[in-house]
Amino acid sequence: MSTPTHPVIDALRGRLIVSCQAYPGEPMRHPETMAQIAQAAVEGGAAGIRAQGLADIALIAERLPDVPLIGLWKVGADGVFITPTLRHARAVHAAGAGIVAIDGTRRTRPDGLTLAGTVAALHAGDTGAGDTGAEPALVMADCGSVDDALAAADAGADLIGTTLAGYTGDRPKTDGPDLDLLTRIADRLPDVPLIAEGRIHTPAQATAARDAGAHAVVVGTAITHPTTITGWFAAAL
């Protein structure tokens, strides 16, 4: 178990974060729908919400002001696509996400900044207009490997996520959560809050991820993506 140093991170210890996302062209892609799903998830026991896109983030922050919110902005679906630049990250923070999830891999970022430079700017609360009045953001680095995680911790990320395990070519795409990766990162970085994310589809997998060393567990698809869940049942029949 990690050693959090921030009340928001501490509030997530051992808890569930629900990722509420609908993808381009899908029937549920509407901020109101995602806000309602987020509210329903909190009623069910979620301690935090993860949301994509400025409109969804802003509405969820308004409806659930006391719930830790991890925000991201996806640009495309290949390469560095999770909050790829400092501009995107600042916008996510300004929309109301206290925690900004960004690509935390070692790949070249589209704006040419380093991960450390991006994290430092978000920590400084610099809005990009030259002032430093904004509340500092917490930064979650979405990683795909142990080496990504080590580099992201060096770069000053507040939380390390396994979000991109199986999506960058560094790790096989496991059926469920990549427990081996979680164990390895937790072993190397015992003091950095580790967020298990990706392909956690059952309560047993969630507890296994926690037991592998995760500070908190993110579940998306299995709670908030009915088209996929329906497909699991339809395929079984």
Ligand SMILES: CC(=O)N[C@H](C=O)[C@@H](O)[C@H](O)[C@H](O)COP(=O)(O)O
């Ligand atoms: C790789 C990527 O783009 N992951 C995204 C990150 O925000 C989302 O599409 C996932 O739904 C989220 O990570 C939760 O994972 P799962 O839906 O497997 O529980």
